Structure formats: C-alpha cells, structure tokens
Amino acid sequence: MANPRNLSSLQAKVWNGSIPLEIRLASSDCRTYDVSDPYLVMCPRLSYIPLLLPQLHAFFSPFLIDPDVAPSKGWLSFEDVPLKWHYPFGLLFDLYSGIDPATGPAPNEVELESQPRLSSGDDSESESGVLPWRLTIHYTEWPSRQLIQLDDNGKVMHDAFINSVKEADFLRNGTAKVVMSLSKADSTQLWNSVERMNLKNFNPINHKLLNPQGSNLRHIPMKLYLPHAAPASEEGAPAPGTVRVVQAVVTPLISNRQPQTLGTALKSVLPTLFPSTRRPMLAQPVLHGATVPLSANLHDLLRAAAYADGWLHVVVGMM
C-alpha cells in the first residue's frame, strides 16, 4: 500500500484539476442575430453541470429570447451531443473532448494558446486545439430522450449524487448502511463540500465513508466508459455520443493475497480490449485526463483518485 501522504497529495491534485471552458449560447436561444459573447470559466473537473447553471444564466440572460426562463432549463452540448449532467465535468471531457491524454497539450501551452482568444473570438483561428473546451448552452428543446429534466431547487442533482454515493457504499461494504446512517449534518456537509469543491470539508465525511467500523473493503466501485461503442440495445443505430458503460464486481485482492491492479481488473472485465495485465495493447484507461499505468494498485487508486461520489469513472480509450 502506498504512503498515505502521497495518496492525499495526489487526491489534492485531483480536486484541483480543472478544465477551461468556452460556453456560447445556442443561436436559437439568442435574441441578437449574431452570436453572443462567450462565457469563459475554469471549471473543476469534479464538479457538475447543474452547479454551473446559475452563473451561466446570470451571464446569458441579457441575450436570451426568453429572459424569464429558469436557470435549471439550461443544458450543455458538445458538437451536438447533449452532455449528461450527472457525469462530472472531468468524465465528460475525458469521454468527448477527443484529446489524447498521452499527447495532449502541456498545461503552459494551453494558457498561452487560450489567451488571445479571450478577446478575439475568431472562430477560424480557434479551430485548432481542443482547449478551451467549447460547449453550447441551450435553454429550449430539452433533449428528453437523453437527459432527465432538472428542478429549480437542485434536488434532482442532489438526489443523483447521493444515489451514486450509496451505490459506491454498497459495493465497498455490502450494505448502504454507512451512508444511510450519516447524520443529517454530515450528509449536508458532504454535498456542500462538492458544491463548493472544498476538499477540507469533504475529507472528514469521506473518511467516515471509506473506513466504517468492523467492515473490510469488499469491492472497488469502478465504472468503465467505452465511447463510441454501441450499447447492447435492441433499438437501431446508436445516437451520437453514445457511450457504453460497463460495471463489474471487482475485488481489492485477487486470490493468493495479491492486490488487484488496474491491469488485472481490466483484463478480467474487458479481456478482448486488455489482453495483457501489464501493457496496454489496444486500449488505455484514462482517469482525470491522465493515462493510468496498468500496474496501479486499485485500492490506492480508489483512495487517491476517486470522484466525489466515491467511484472510479474510468474512460477506456482506443489506442
């Protein structure tokens, strides 16, 4: 097991990770014939779309055809793919941005590159490069086949988050009793810390969730996301942006007391994509924008690099 200090510094890095976004109003919602100004923001990777909606609404309301539309009617798309609001931003970016984590731009390049665009807004120039990530916000034509509607009080988002936390808890302990027995104050603090991206307030509650008394870790909460793979559905062609999500029961140890690594887990769940437990051959696992070595100890990875809902949301990218 890795040094706890290394794990917590890695966790802090994960929580500090953010993505530069350039968000424009859909022209069908915009009262001026030309496009409106873009909204530029550094968005935490672990945050969620609904948490950004109030400020987007405040910024775009002067441009809206219907200025009375509720902030919760806003939805984001990337290249015509409606973005699932219950996926964290980092997961959405890793799934759809098309950036190769192995060859993507270095952080300092990104800053230099994005600087002139703040004022120019020249589209022909901004075709090059993935960053900032360019999204569109819509306030009409909610894509109800793809997205569940939000409510004005943020309860739908909160509920989706808590449900995800419960599932992770059930996998870790075999019951969801740990999260269900959190005090009201604790569960409020948990969600507030995510809303405000406050790791210091998050960790005391997370510690309670990860270290319940008299219970050993049973399974690692891990979901694998395969972009562009058709889902196992009976209905025709997949919609653009279709993702197949694979979930399997993964134990922290493989027999003979050997710890489970990312490689051993991937080989057992997706053997055709991961024929080797040591070397990526056809596909590679991406987490928080980075390619993760297959030798990573899965339990360590869970403690250092889980999303705020307690899950490892790993994107499987083809090489």
Next chain:
Amino acid sequence: MEPLVSFPLITAWEFEQACQAIVTRFGLCGHLQNEWSRVELFKQDLAYLRITRTLHRAIDRAQSDSDEAEDEVHEDDEEALQSRSTGESEMRIEYEVFLSPIYQVPVLYINLEDRNGVVPPTIESLYEHVIPEQFKSHVRHFGVLGGITMADHPATNRPVFFVHPCNTVDALRASFQESKITSDKYILLWMGLVGGCAGLQVPTAIAIGQANSTHANGDAS
C-alpha cells in the same frame, strides 16, 4: 425448478430463469387479464424482462388538467370520445427488470412513453400517473427525492426512472423465512415487494396461473 443458491441474492443464470418463468406465465394466462399488454424477454449482453402497460385513464386525467379542457369535454362529448377511441393519446409504461451487478438483486426501471408528448417524462409525471396514491408519501420521503430516482438505462444508457435497490435485499430476507425458494416464486415475491410502489402488480390471473407446464411457449414478442 431448483431453489436459489444464495437467497436473497440471485445469480445471472437464475435471473434469466426467473424472467423466463414470467414470460411463460404470461403466455399461458395473459389472455385472462388486461393489466399487462406485453411481456418480453431480451437476451442480448444483459438479459432483461420488459412488461408493458398501457394507460388510458391517466391521459383522461391529463386532458382534464385545465378547467377549460374539461368544459369542452362536457360541451362536445362526442368529439372527446372519438379522440380517445382512436387511441392517439395513449401512454405506455414500460417496466424493465434487470439484474443489478452491484446489488445482485433484480432492479426495476420505469420508462414513460407518450406518443403525443402530452406527458413529459419527468418525475412529476411519474407521481401523477404511475405511482399509486397509497405509496406516494412513502416513496417521496425515502431519499432526497424519494425511493424512485433517475439513472441511465443499463442497455440504452438513456435516462429512466428506477426504484432504489439498496433495501431490496433486506426486504426479501424479511419476507421469506424459509430456506428454499425457486426463481419463479422469487420473482413474484420481488415484484410484490418492489413493484407495488411503481404501479407494477402481478395480475391475479398470472399470479395463480400454472407456470409448471414448462413446454408452453410464452414469448409474446
């Protein structure tokens, strides 16, 4: 039929048996009831059962939502009847039963389909049209939003409603004290416990029907 090996949990193989048992029951006794209109078993990557109910009553209610509409119905009853009999405004509820890889028990997904788009697939519609009155407050006070929440459909990855499975294991254990249960009885027991709050009831004709005549081909699709 063999008893389940690790009740209250169910294995993938047992789950498929259980779904097949419901399809068989429907094939034998489906014509004796009109609650369920279709029962299908899908066996792609993930095996799952789909039970379809068609709701006409709910649409009547949706139409009478505004007073204006109600007045019109009274004034011109003939036309109102006509529009209903054409079946244009029918809402379908699709109940889909999957095996949860997390909880290792069946999970209920609920999909609302209104061809005319009168009823949006929102949580409010679900409460108004699907959840029986006696369960409303119980379901609402369960989670942040209630015992029913949204999730991605395991096969299509589209948003659907589902009933929280996190208490299913305890509920199953508490309601069946004996040690042996077949997959057929298990799925009926599960539907009784979990389905009710979402308006999924096993029609009496299907519940008492003989599912033991194993060679009947009950595939409705």
